[in-house]
Amino acid sequence: MSxxxxxxxxxxxxxxxxxxxxxxRMGSKxxxxxxxxxxxxxxxxxxxxxAVEHRRALGGTRVLWEALARGDLDAYPDYTGTIAREILGxxxxxxxxxxxxxxxPRGIGITGSLGFEDxxxxxxxxxxxxxxxxxxxxxxxxxxxLRFGFTNEFLDRADGWPALRERYALPQREVRGxxxxxxxxxxxxxxxxxxxxxxxxxxxxxxxxxxxxxxxHAFPEYQAVFLYRLELARRWPxxxxxxxxxxxxxxxxxxxxLNARAQIDRQPIEEVAAxxxxxxxxxxxxxxxxxxxxxxxxxxxxxxxxxxxxxxLALAAAIPLGIWAARRPAAxxxxxxxVGVVQTVPSLALLVFMIPLLGIGTGPAVAALALYALLPIxxxxxxxxxxxxxxxxxxxxxxxxxxxxxxxRVELPLASPAILAGIKTAAVIAVGTATxxxxxxxxxxxxxxxxxxxxxxxxxxxxxxxxAAAMALLVQGLFDALERVLVPxxxxxxxxxxx
Amino acid sequence: MRSRGHAQxxxxxxxxxxxxxxxxxxxxxxxxxxxxxxxxxxxxxxxxPSGAGKSTVLRLMLGLLLxxxxxxxxxxxxxxxxDDALRRRYGYxxxxxxxxxxxxxxxxxxxxxxxxxxxxxxxxxxLEELSALARxxxxxxxxxxxxxSSGQAQRVSLVRALFLDPDLLLLDEPLGAxxxxxxxxxxxxxxxxxxxxxxxxxxxTHDLAEAAFFADELVLLRDGRIAQAGALEDLVRAPxxxxxxxxxxxxRGLHLPDGA
Numbered sequence: 001m002s003x004x005x006x007x008x009x010x011x012x013x014x015x016x017x018x019x020x021x022x023x024x025r026m027g028s029k030x031x032x033x034x035x036x037x038x039x040x041x042x043x044x045x046x047x048x049x050x051a052v053e054h055r056r057a058l059g060g061t062r063v064l065w066e067a068l069a070r071g072d073l074d075a076y077p078d079y080t081g082t083i084a085r086e087i088l089g090x091x092x093x094x095x096x097x098x099x100x101x102x103x104x105p106r107g108i109g110i111t112g113s114l115g116f117e118d119x120x121x122x123x124x125x126x127x128x129x130x131x132x133x134x135x136x137x138x139x140x141x142x143x144x145x146l147r148f149g150f151t152n153e154f155l156d157r158a159d160g161w162p163a164l165r166e167r168y169a170l171p172q173r174e175v176r177g178x179x180x181x182x183x184x185x186x187x188x189x190x191x192x193x194x195x196x197x198x199x200x201x202x203x204x205x206x207x208x209x210x211x212x213x214x215x216x217h218a219f220p221e222y223q224a225v226f227l228y229r230l231e232l233a234r235r236w237p238x239x240x241x242x243x244x245x246x247x248x249x250x251x252x253x254x255x256x257x258l259n260a261r262a263q264i265d266r267q268p269i270e271e272v273a274a275x276x277x278x279x280x281x282x283x284x285x286x287x288x289x290x291x292x293x294x295x296x297x298x299x300x301x302x303x304x305x306x307x308x309x310x311x312x313l314a315l316a317a318a319i320p321l322g323i324w325a326a327r328r329p330a331a332x333x334x335x336x337x338x339v340g341v342v343q344t345v346p347s348l349a350l351l352v353f354m355i356p357l358l359g360i361g362t363g364p365a366v367a368a369l370a371l372y373a374l375l376p377i378x379x380x381x382x383x384x385x386x387x388x389x390x391x392x393x394x395x396x397x398x399x400x401x402x403x404x405x406x407x408x409r410v411e412l413p414l415a416s417p418a419i420l421a422g423i424k425t426a427a428v429i430a431v432g433t434a435t436x437x438x439x440x441x442x443x444x445x446x447x448x449x450x451x452x453x454x455x456x457x458x459x460x461x462x463x464x465x466x467x468a469a470a471m472a473l474l475v476q477g478l479f480d481a482l483e484r485v486l487v488p489x490x491x492x493x494x495x496x497x498x499x
Numbered sequence: 500m501r502s503r504g505h506a507q508x509x510x511x512x513x514x515x516x517x518x519x520x521x522x523x524x525x526x527x528x529x530x531x532x533x534x535x536x537x538x539x540x541x542x543x544x545x546x547x548p549s550g551a552g553k554s555t556v557l558r559l560m561l562g563l564l565l566x567x568x569x570x571x572x573x574x575x576x577x578x579x580x581x582d583d584a585l586r587r588r589y590g591y592x593x594x595x596x597x598x599x600x601x602x603x604x605x606x607x608x609x610x611x612x613x614x615x616x617x618x619x620x621x622x623x624x625x626l627e628e629l630s631a632l633a634r635x636x637x638x639x640x641x642x643x644x645x646x647x648s649s650g651q652a653q654r655v656s657l658v659r660a661l662f663l664d665p666d667l668l669l670l671d672e673p674l675g676a677x678x679x680x681x682x683x684x685x686x687x688x689x690x691x692x693x694x695x696x697x698x699x700x701x702x703x704t705h706d707l708a709e710a711a712f713f714a715d716e717l718v719l720l721r722d723g724r725i726a727q728a729g730a731l732e733d734l735v736r737a738p739x740x741x742x743x744x745x746x747x748x749x750x751r752g753l754h755l756p757d758g759a
Contacts, residue, residue, distance in 0.1 A: 391593050392599060394563060397586075398591040399591075399610060409614065413601040414599070416601075488600075488602070488643075489601075490600040
């Protein structure tokens with residue numbers, strides 16, 4: 001019945017309130033070192049008794065910087081060279097004082113160096129480097145046949161491949177864009193010969209890679225620092241003071257060790273950070289040693305929040321759109337096309353489009369998922385309404401029911417099996433697509449999947465993928481049950497129309 | 500042709516009137532122009548072969564279709580397609596019954612009354628009254644249309660059409676798809692109901708015998724126009740055109756009036 005139908009939609013909408021946000025939000029980029037630094041920062045701030053959350057592995061520099069500038073984040077770790085070239089657009093100096101002066105007008109503060117430099121470098125397998133006699137970046141120019149595989153960010157950054165190619169006049173044309181961790185594996189497998197590294201990468205030690213000397217100084221300095229909102233220093237001066245405790249405390253060797261523990265020994269990043277703080281700063285950091293159950297519970301809530309809010313939003317928009325499309329055939333074709341085009345945008349791209357509009361976190365993820373859920377609901381509402389037998393429509397008209405009464409008492413109930421099927425499709429798709437929400441800091445089952453991909457840890461990937469699949473099955477079952485309750489008896493599958 | 504040719508009946512004020520009503524269906528194809536007056540309290544049958552325009556004329560009468568030329572008046576008022584209240588003065592039995600599959604028979608019958616917020620007791624009383632008229636047992640009202648026989652579905656559709664006590668009852672091929680026994684039973688019950696109700700009835704059928712069984716006046720349509728209107732004996736004795744004779748002769752087993 002239509003009343004039950006609307007009631008269910010309303011329940012969905014009411015259940016979708018976001019949880020309270022922690023007062024201080026730390027972010028990190030999508031690689032292990034940044035996550036470790038972010039976690040160090042989080043635990044130090046938490047040790048001051050300040051509630052703080054760490055939105056891990058949000059993406060690249062652009063995403064983090066925009067989130068910080070908008071106020072979606074209060075602090076995140078970055079590197080001086082990156083700030084100078086990428087954020088300030090080639091400001092002449094990457095010296096700390098110059099950066100501090102340039103950032104202050106934008107409301108952003110910067111800590112001192114944390115004690116190590118993580119510069120870009122290029123690395124090769126030792127066998128190949130030895131055979132070709134390559135020791136420096138200049139040597140690369142003599143071997144145009146070498147296959148380069150770079151991280152996508154390095155390929156695009158002003159201080160990355162473009163600067164390098166120009167400085168050393170490199171002739172290589174076969175350059176592929178890869179994920180950072182995949183690049184190491186491609187290198188080990190011999191699919192590429194040269195890749196970009198961070199000088200503190202654990203893999204350098206593990207694979208015994210040759211790091212080529214930057215003999216013409218193409219790469220600027222990359223001192224690790226925290227960027228924070230100056231407004232945070234006013235609201236929570238203790239939080240900024242806590243971050244500054246890390247200044248000068250992490251040597252390059254420490255960082256390689258921390259990265260190795262996380263990446264190679266597969267220790268949880270929380271524990272890696274907590275044990276460092278205990279050993280070096282004597283901070284009894286509470287490594288939230290949450291068990292699997294607690295983690296699953298939190299992620300399930302986050303995931304459900306994404307799916308339920310997105311579905312509620314989509315329902316509120318899609319059902320009226322579907323009705324309108326069915327009533328006005330000319331406009332209807334237009335509506336269906338536009339909604340169809342939205343569906344063809346890759347979900348990852350749609351999420352990224354949301355960042356400049358809505359920032360990072362749950363909001364933009366919900367908006368992207370809702371846009372994605374539109375098509376099946378609009379299309380099925382339209383098909384359900386236009387597929388009603390003409391004699392029934394005539395019957396309703398001839399009874400003297402007003403257009404709204406016809407819609408509510410006759411047309412929507414008759415279309416309800418189709419509409420419900422559309423909502424079911426949308427819900428199952430949303431459960432799957434919501435795993436991508438972790439890319440923009442919305443949490444959910446995508447979080448362990450992303451971390452698992454980065455760490456090449458199958459158990460971590462399964463920790464996200466298995467519950468996501470289970471939730472999709474549950475949603476399917478829930479809608480099958482809902483169909484038995486909501487679809488009127490005379491309309492259920494198997495019931496035939498009177499002859 | 501107007502119905503005033505009926506000498507034995509006193510002239511009655513028409514409740515429904517088509518004046519030069521014409522509905523076009525693309526170039527060269529049209530129904531009408533039709534002039535027809537339906538006197539109050541009488542039963543009129545629209546007959547004719549398939550495609551003659553019977554259903555179109557019925558829809559023009561109901562205001563479900565607007566004429567491209569001419570006009571249709573109900574009790575002197577020109578029909579307005581958006582006037583839902585005016586439409587409630589009609590009871591319409593759609594071809595095939597037109598029952599809503601998602602509602603029980605009772606909900607189907609009471610749909611508009613519920614929408615108009617009749618109180619429960621009034622609806623129950625009306626349902627009981629019409630159950631007797633339509634010879635329906637009380638246990639059908641809880642069933643959905645898929646659980647009704649086709650004869651029962653037609654009777655429920657009749658109850659739904661009569662629920663608000665309309666001035667006019669229009670039926671589109673109400674007995675079209677029924678088996679002979681069900682059909683004969685329903686014919687008897689329908690005629691008894693029409694006589695009891697004293698309502699104006701317009702019934703569409705392609706069966707001359709059925710038309711004569713129900714109606715005082717037959718309107719024979721051919722190619723969207725009235726070929727002849729009158730009592731069955733007029734059609735038999737004084738056919739207005741050869742088509743009328745052909746149509747009459749084609750109905751086998753018809754008990755023609757004396758002298759035919």
